[in-house]
Amino acid sequence: MLAINMADVVSVIKSIAPQLIAIVTLLVCALVVMFITRNRELAFKKLSRSAAWILFMVGTVISVNMMLNGPLKTMITLATGRGVITDKSLDEAKTLGEDIAGEGIVLLKNDSALPLKKGTKLNLFGWSSTNPLYGGTGSGGLNDSFPTVSLIDGIKNAGFEVNEDLVKFYTDFRAKRPTVGMWGQDWTIPEPSIDQYKEANVFENARKYSDKAVVVIARSGGEGADLPKSLDPNTEDNFTDGGTFGSKGLRYSDQKDDLDANKSYLQLSNREAAMLDSVNKTFKDIVVIINSANPMELGFVNDYENISSVVWCPGPGQTGFNALGKILDGEINPSGKTSDIFVYDLKKSPSYNNFGDFQYTNMDEFSTEDRGTKHKPSFVNYAEGIYVGYKFYETAAKENAINYAGYVQYPFGYGLSYTNFTKEMGEIVANDGKISIDVLVTNTGNVAGKDVVEIYYNPPYKNGGIEKASTNLVGFGKTKLLGPGESETVKVTFNLEDMASYDEKDKKAYVLEAGTYEISLQEDSHNILDTRTFPIEKDIVYNVDNKRSSDKEVATNKLDDMRGNFTVLSRKDKFANLEEATKAPTDFTLPEDKKAAFLNNSNYDASKFDVESDKMPTTGANNKLKLKDLRGLEYDDPKWDALLDEMTFNDMSKLVALGGYQTVAIGRIGKVQTVDCDGPSSINNNFTKKGSIGLPATIMLANTFNTELAHSFGDSIGKMANEMQVSGWYAPAMNTHRSAFAGRNFEYYSEDPILSGKIAAEAVKGAADNGVYAYIKHFALNDQETNRTYQLMTWADEQTVREVYLRPFEICVKEANAKAVMAAFNHYGTTPAYASDNVLNKILRDEWGFRGMVLTDYFGAGGYGYLDANRATRNGTDFCLTAIDAGFNYVKDKSATATLALRKVSHNILYTTVNSRAYAPENLNLGLMGWQIATIIVDIICAAAVVLLLMKTWKNFKFRKELERREDRVSPVVEVASGDASEAKSDKIVEDKNTENE
Template identity: 80%
Template sequence: MLAVNMADVISVIKSIAPHLVAIVTLFVAALVVMFITRKEKSARKNLTITASWLVFGLGTLLSINLMINGPLKTMITLATGRGVITEQSLNEAKSLGEEISSEGIVLLKNDSTLPLQKGSKINLFGWSSTNPLYGGTGSGGLNDSFPTVSLIEGLQNAGFEVNEELVKFYTDFRQTRPTVGMWGQDWTIPEPSIEQYNEANIFDNARNYSDKAVVVIARSGGEGADLPRSLDPGVEDTFVDGGTFGSKGIRYSDQKDDLDVDKSYLELSNRETAMLDAVNKKFKNIVVIINASNPMELGFVNEYENITSVIWCPGAGQTGFNALGKILDGEVNPSGKTSDIFVYDLKTTPSYNNFGDFRYTNMDEFAVEDRGVSHNPSFINYAEGIYVGYRFYETAAKEGAINYAGYVQYPFGYGLSYTNFTKEMGEIVANNGKISIDVLVTNTGNVAGKDVVQLYFNPPYTNGGIEKASTNLVGFAKTKLLQPGESETVKITFAVEDMASFDEKIKKAYVLEKGVYEISLQEDSHNILDTRTFPLEDDIVYGDTNKRSSDDAVATSKLDDMRGDFTVLSRKDKFANLEEATKAPTNFVLPADKKAEFLNNSNYDGKKFDIESDKMPKTNANNKIKLADLRELDYDDEAWESLLDNLSFDDMSKLVALGGYQTTTIGKIGKVQTVDCDGPSSINNNFTKKGSIGLPATIMLANTFNTDLAHSFGDSIGKMANEMEVSGWYAPAMNTHRSAFAGRNFEYFSEDPLLAGKLASEAVKGAEDHGVYAYIKHFALNDQETNRNYQLMTWADEQTVREIYLRPFEICVKEGKAKAVMSSFNHYGITPAAASNEVLNKILRDEWGFRGMVLTDYFGAGGYGYMNADRYIRNGNDFCLTAIDTGYNYVKDKSATAVIALRKASHNILYTTVNSRAYAPENLNLGMMGWQIAAIVIDIICIAAAVLLALKAWKNYATRKDTDNE
C-alpha cells in the first residue's frame, strides 16, 4: 500500500476546484461592485457594497460547507478520528511482543558458548548494534508514538554490561539508518572502515574490556522495493554528495570500498568482512546475531573458527529485544524454528533468474508514466513451479539432482535449544477422512524449554506425472513449556484430502493418487525421526460430484490463461530440465493474441461488456428497513434485497469509490462510517498518526510455529483497534517468500503455505473476537515489489498457483472465516488481480465459500493506468482503497449490468461492516464527530453575524436615505 503522494494532493485540489472557483468568483464580483460604485455618494452605495461582501461571505461559507461535507468529508473525519488505547491494552501488547520474540528468535548454531553468564560484560560489534531493525518500512512500519526497546537496552535489561566506548564509536560514525522503501532507496550498509577501527584502537580496547564479543549484522527491507542482488550501482554511476547513485537514482553506498558487483545485499559487505576478520583474531567464542527478516547467506559463520554461536533475530517490534537479552543469558530457552530455508548461495534458488525487472518491448502504447518516467507493462515467470524453498532442495536431493549438504545450511523448520528433546511417533488413526497422529515429546535435558512437532508427507510420484514435492509440511504444533524430564502428548490432525495434488493436465481437478503416502515425524524439513505409511488402493479424484469436503463447489481448472509460454521446472527424469527451466527469460514480447486482449484504462470500455438481457435493479425505494436490522442475518437472507432496493446509483457509486481507510456513510439506511487502518504488526492510522504498540515482524511470529501466539497476536491487534474505534485491519499479509530478496518478506509469513495459512487464520480469528474484520492480503501472487504497479503480468501454471500461492488464503478463508480481502497490484496473466472473475468469484467465493468484501490495494491517482472501478466490480472486487477521486474509482456507467455489479459490491461491503464492531449496540450511538459539531457552531455564528451586519447596513441605509430626502 502507498502513502498519500503529490498526485493524490493534485487529485484533492481537482475535487474541490469548483468550490474554490466559486469563492474566487464571488470575491472578484465584490471587488467589481466596489469599483463600479466607487464614485457614488448615495445611501445605496454602502448598502450595495455591504450586500456584495455579505454574498461573498455567505457564498464562501456555503462553498466551505460543501467541500467539508463533500469531497473532503472522508479525509477530515479520518484525520480527526477518536478513540484511545487503554494502558492495560498497551501493556499487554508490550508483554506479548516480548513473548512472541522469545519464541520466534532462532538459535542457528551453538558450540556451548550460549547462554552467557548473567551480568557479563559484552563488546557489541557492528554498527547495527546501535541501530537495529524493529520491523520493515511502508505500511509495515512501526508507529513512532511509543518508545522502542533497543538491542542494547534489551541486553542491559537482562543484566549485561555493554562496552560504552564501542557504542559511542558507532553512534559517532552514524546515527541514522539508510531508508529503503517506497520513496527512496539507500542500500548503504553502514559500517566503519577498518582504518577507522584501527585509528581508534577499538579491537585492543574492547579485548581489554571483556573477552566476550557479540557481532550484530542487520539487513533492512520494506514496501516498494526489493533487495539488490548486486552491490554494484551500474555503469552510469556518478558520485553525488558522497554517495554512489545508480542509473535509476538509487543510492547504493557512501562507502566506496563496499561497492562490489560480486556481492548481493544479503551477503557480508567488504567492511563487515574486514571487521569480522579483526574480531576473529582477538576473540574466541564469538556470538553472531543476524537481525534481518530476509535469510542471508551465512556460510561465513562456518569459515571463522571463533564464531561459535549464531542467532537469527528478525524485526523484534517495540519490546522484543528484551527477549534477546533473556535468551543470551539463558533466562529464556530459544524455541524458534526457521520459517524459511537458509542456503549457502542464493543464486542457486530456482526462482533467482526469474525475479526482478522484466519489461515487454512490444507494449509501448500501454506504458504508464510515474514521476516523469515511462514504464512499459512488465512480467514475471514462476518457472520454478511448485518447487519453492525447501520443496525444491529436499526433492532435488532425493532425486540425486543436487548434493544437499553443499546447498543447504539450515533447513526449513530448523532451530536449536539449550535442552534436548525426544519425540515418539504414534500410529496413524484414520477416521472420517482425517488422519490423527499422537507424538510424545519429552524434555531429556537439564533446563525447561518448548519444542515444535513437525509432520511432513511424501506422496507417491510417477515419473512424468503430476508434479509432487517429496517433502511437504502437513501439520505442526508447539509444546507447552516442559520442565526437565516432563513429557507431553501432542496430537496433530489433518484431512486426507490435504495431500491431494492439482492435476491441471488431465483430470483438471485435485487428485489423490493411489500408492503409499509416507507421513514422517521430522526435526525439520530434512531430518526424519520416524515414518508411518498410509496406503491408498485407488485414485480419488475430487471432481464432478465428489468435491473436497472443505469446498463449497468443485475445484476445477480456471486459470489456463495464466500459464504463460516458458518451461516449468519438473521432477521428471530427476529434474532433467533444471538448467533450462531456471534460466533467465529471453523472450520479452507478449504474444500477439494476448496483446490483442490486453486492457488498461487507455482502451477499456465497460459498455462493451454490458449484457443486453440484464434487467435494471430497483433503486431509491422507500423501504423502512435499516442496515442495523440485518446484523447477524445470513448473507442470502431476503431482507437484503429490501435494503439494497433503497440505495441510489450515487449511494452505491460512492460506497465503491471511497474505500480508503474506511467504508463511507449512507444516511438513508443508517450506514455509519467504519475506519480501517494499516499495519501488519500494529494499528496505524495514516490520517491521525495515532497507532498502537508495534508487535514483532510477521516472520518472527512465523518462526514461533505457535498457533496460540498467533491468536493472541490477532486478539491484541483487535483489542487495540476496537479501543481506537477502528473496525478494519489491513492484515495479515501472507504472500509467499518466493525469493529471499523480496522487499516485504518481513510482513509475510513464510515460504510454506500451510504455516502461513494456519498462523494467519488464528490472527484473523483473534481480531474477529473484537469485531474487527481483517483484510487478508495481498490476494494474490504479490511476491515481489519490483514493478508491482506497473502492470506486472504474473505467469504461472494452475497447480503452482493453487498449491503454493493461493493456499494460505484458502486456509484463512475456510478456517479463519476471513470476511475481508485486499487484492493485489499485479496481474494474473494479462488480467489485473482485482479484475479476475476466475479468482475473485469462481475460486474465492464459489469454491471456498467466502462471504465478505474485497478491497483493492492502494488506488493511486489515475489508477496507475489500469485500476478501474467499473472493470473491478464486474469481476468480484468490491471497492477502492482511496479517500479521494482519483479518476477511475467512481463508476459512471448506469447500464443494468453496471448497476447489478454495484448492487452486489454494496451487498458485500454492507454485509461485512454490519457484522463488525461498528454495529455492536454499544458503538452505534457515538454521535457526530467533534469537527462536525464545531462546523455547525461556526456556521451558526457566521450566519448570525451576517444577519446582524445586514440589519445594521439596512438601518444605516434607511437613516441616510431619510436624511438625503430632507
C-alpha cells in the same frame, strides 16, 4: 500503504474545484461591484458594496461547508479520528511482543557458548548494534509514538554490561539510519572502514574490556522495492550521492569502497568482512546476531573458527529485544524454527533468474506514467513451478540432482535449544477423512524448554506424472513449557485430501493418487525422526461427483490463461530440465493473441461487457429499513433486497469509490463510516498518525510455529483496534517468500503455504474475536515489489498457483472465515488481479465459500493506468482503496449491468460492516465528530454575524437615504461646489449617528 504525492494533491483540488470556483467568482463579483459603484450616490454605493461582501461571506461559508461535508468529509473524519488505546491493552501488547520474540528468535548454531553468564561484560561489534531493525518500512513500519527497546537496552535489561566506548565509536561514526519513505529504501550497510577501527584502537581496547564479542549484522527490507542482487558502485540505481533517494535505493558516498558488484545485499559487505576478520583474530566464542527478515548467505559463520553461536533475530517489534537479552543469558530457552530455508548461494535458487525487472518490448502503447516516469508493462515467470524453497532442495536431493550438503546450510523448520527432547511418533489414526497422529515429546535435558512437532508427507510420484515435492509440511504443533523430564502428547490432525495434488493437465482436479504415502515426524524439513506409511489403493479424484469436503463447489481448471510461454521446472527424469527451466527469460515479446486480450484504462470499454438481458434494479425506494436492522442475518436473507432497493445509484457509487482506510457513511440507510488501518504488526492510522505498539515482524511470528501465540497476536491487534474505534485491519499479509530478495518478506510469513495459512488464520480469528475484520492480502501472487504497479503480468501454471500461492488464503477463508480481502497490484497473465472473475468469484467465492468484501490495493491517482472501479465491480472487487477522487474510482456508467454490479458489491460491503464491531450496540451512538461540532458552532456564529451585518447595513442605508432627502433642499450650486465636503459631512453624520446608537 498511504502514499500521498502531487498527483493525489491535484486530485483533491479537482474534487473541490466547483466550490473553489464559486468562492473566486463571488470575490470577483464583489470587486466588480466595488468598481462600478464608485461614482454612485452614497446610500446606494454603501448598500451595494456591503451587500456584495456579505454575499461573498455567505457564499464562502456555504462553499466551505459543501467542501467539508462533501469531498473532504471522509478525509477530515479520518484525520480527526477518535479513540484511545488503554494502558492495559498497551501493557499486554508489550508483554506479548516479548513472548513472540522469545519463541520466534532462532538459535542457528551453538557450540556451548550460549547461554552467557548473567552480568557478563560484552563488546557489541557492528554499527547495527547501535541502530538495529525493529521491523520493515512502508505500511509495515512501526509507530514512533511509543518508546522502543533497542538491542542494547534489551541486553542491558537482561543484566549484561556493554562496552560504552565501543557504542560511542559507532554512534560517532553515524548516529542513525535514514528516514525511509514510500519511494526509496535504506539499503545502506553503514560500517566503519578497517582503517577507522585501527586508528581508534578499537579491537585492542575492546579486548581489554572483556573477552566476549557479539557481532550484529542487519539487513532491511520494505514496501516498494526488492533487495539488490548486486552492490555495483558503478550502477547509479544502486548508488546515489549524499544520502538522497534514487529510483531503487539509497547509498552513501563515503562508502563506495564497501560496494562490490559480485556481492548481493544478502552477503557480508567488504567492510563487515574486514571487521569480522579482526574480531575473529581477537576473540574466541563469538556470538553473531543476524537481524534480518530476509535469509542471508551465512556460509561465513563456518569460515571463522571462533564464531561459536549464531542467533537469527528478525524484526522484534518495539519490545522484543528484551527477549533477545533473555535468550543470551538463558532466562528464555530458544524454541523458534526457521520459516525459510537458508542456503549457501542464493544465485542457485530456482527462482533467482526469474525474479526482478522484465519489461515487454512490444507494449509501448500501454505504458503508464508514475511520478513523471514512463513504465512499460512488465512480466515475471514462475518457472520453478511448485518447487519453492525447501520443496525444491529436498526433492532435488532425493533425485540426486543436487548435493544437499553443498546447497543447504539450515533447513526449513530448523532451530536449536538449550535442552534436549525426544519425540515418539504414535500410529496413524484415520477417521472420517481425517488423519491424526499423537507425538509424545519429552524433555530429556536439564533446563525447561518448548519444542515443535513437525509432520511431513512424501507422496508417491510417477516419473513424468503430476508434479510432487518429496517433502511437504502438512501439520505442526508446539508443546507447552516442559521442565526437565516432563512430557506432553501433541496431536497433529489434517485432512486426507490435504495430501492431494492438483492435476491441471488430465483430470483438471485435485487427485490423491494410488500408492504409499510416507508420513514422517521430522526434526526439520531434512532430518526424519520416524515414518509411518499410509496406503491409498486407488486414485481418488475430487471432481464434480466427489468434491473436497472443504469446497463449496468443485475445484477445476480456471487459470489456463495464466500459463506462460516458458519451460516449467519438472521432477521428470531427475530434474533433467533444471538448467533450461531456471535460466533467465530471453523472450520479451508478449504473444499477439495475449496482447489482443490485454486491457487497461486506455482501451477498456465497460459498455462492451453489458448484458442485454440485464434489467435495471429498484433504487431509491422507501422501505423504512436501516442497516442496523440486518445485523446477524444471513447473507441471502430477503431483507437485504429490501434494503438494497433503498440505495440510489450515487449511494452505491460513493460506497465503491471512497474505500480508502474506511467504508463511507450512507445516511439514507443508516450506514455509519467505519475506519480501516494499516500495519501487519500493529494498527497505524495514516491520517491521525495514531497507532498501537508494534509487535514483532510477521516472519518472527511464523518462526514460533505456535498457533496459540498467533491467536493472541490477532486478539491484541483486535483489542487495540477496537479501542481506537477501528473496524478493519489491512493484514495479515501472506504472500509467499518466493525469493529471499523480496522487499516485504518481513511482513509475509514463510515460503511454506501451510505454515503461512495456519498462523495467519489464527491471527484473523483473534482479530474477529473483537469484531475487527482482517483484510487478508495481497490476493494473490504479489510476491515481488519490482514493477508491482506497472502492469506486472504474472505467468504460472494452475497447479503452482493453487498449491503454493493461493493455499494460505484458502486456509484463512475456510478455517478462519475471513471476511475481507485486499486484492494485489499484479496481473494474472493479462488480467489484473483486482478484475479477475476467475479468481475473485469462481475460486474465492464459489469454490471456497467466501462471504465478505474485496478491496483494491492503494488506488493511486489515475488508477496507475489500469485500476478502474467499473471493471472491478463487474469482476469481483467491491471497492477502491482511496479517500479522494483519484480518477476511475467512481462508477459513472448507469447501465443495468453496471447498476446490478454496484448492488452486488454494496451487499458485500454492507454485510461485512454490519456484522463488525462498528454495529455493536455500544458503538452506534457515538454522536458527531469533534470537527463536525466545531463546524456547526462556526456556522452558527457566521449566521448570527450575517444577520447583524444585514440589520446594520439596512439601518445605515435608511439613515443615508433620509440624509439625502434633506440635502435635496440645498442649492444645486452649493451642492456641486462642495460635493466632496458634503460627502465627508455625510460620513461624519453617519459616524456620529452610529456612535449615538451605540
